[in-house]
Amino acid sequence: IFKRKVNMKKKVLLMGRSGSGKTSMRSIVFANYVARDTMRLGATIDVEHSNVRFLGNLVLNLWDCGGQDAFMENYLESQRDHIFKNVEVLIYVFDVDTKEAASDVHYYQSCLQAIMQYSRNAHVFCLIHKMDLIPEDKRDAVFAEKEAELKKLSYPLNITCFHTSIWDETLYKAWSSIVYSLIPNVETLRSHLDRFAEVCEADEVVLFEKATFLEISQSVRKQHTDVHRFEKISNIVKQFKLSCSKLQSQFQSIEVRNSKFAAYIELFTSNTYIMVIMSDPTIQSATTHLN
Secondary structure: OOOOOOOOEEEEEEEEOOOOOHHHHHHHHHOOOOHHHHHHOOOOOOEEEEEEEEOOOEEEEEEEEOOOHHHHHHHHOOOHHHHHOOOOEEEEEEEOOOOOHHHHHHHHHHHHHHHHHHOOOOEEEEEEEOHHHOOHHHHHHHHHHHHHHHHHHHOOOOEEEEEOOOOOOHHHHHHHHHHHOOOOOHHHHHHHHHHHHHHHOOOEEEEEEOOOOOEEEEEEOOOOOOOOHHHHHHHHHHHHHHHHHHOOOOOOEEEEEOOOOEEEEEEEEOOEEEEEEEOOOOOOHHHHHHO
16 A cells, blocks of 8 residues: 555644643654653754654654744744745644743744645644643633634634643544544555454454554444543553563563453554454454454
């Protein structure tokens, strides 16, 4: 699916005011940091470039842009075409607890104008970050208000908003969706997973990227009450993989079984892991492994 000779290097801008948490989330998702270790990260100076190989051929050309006022003005003026040309995805990170909301909105709208000028077809994602600072019973309302405000400010561009925190699985939910928007032939991939789930008689089949453990695609044949379960699994398994690395062990597979279900996570291709969930007690684990 990923072997076509097309341009597989995708430019991704990561922007937002200084201290909004951009570099911390990038380090957790792509550089195997745990949340508590991001405390030692300093402020980003100008632009930090990194090429992240994803699914073999797909390369995320990630531009982590420092958010100090001087840098933001520079991006929007003297470096405008250099920064905003040929962008596939703009990710703008908002600190939900910021004391500089007006300045945040000013720079965000200026970035959108530059995107419309140089990369009109780019996908735009807004991450309402540090949601752990908001009392849990108020988070949905705060996010809904912020999302409505940003969608109004972004017109005529369509944007996608997520609420995120480095301390829970919401970070994986957002970044899985971002990466999903960049994967070529993703519908073909999903149809193959549907067929695989049918052959295995599985309730669910989920494909994860090997290094980041971000969800790539899924096939669901039996509905489940927890709509956040896949990003929770991404978070848990990523932490387990890091624990294995610290013990100089290599994570290869997990099998969990009880009276109600069996779950298997195994290396699938050189770049992916697959998770298969079964609830039929008559299907033996050896049969699933064989498939």
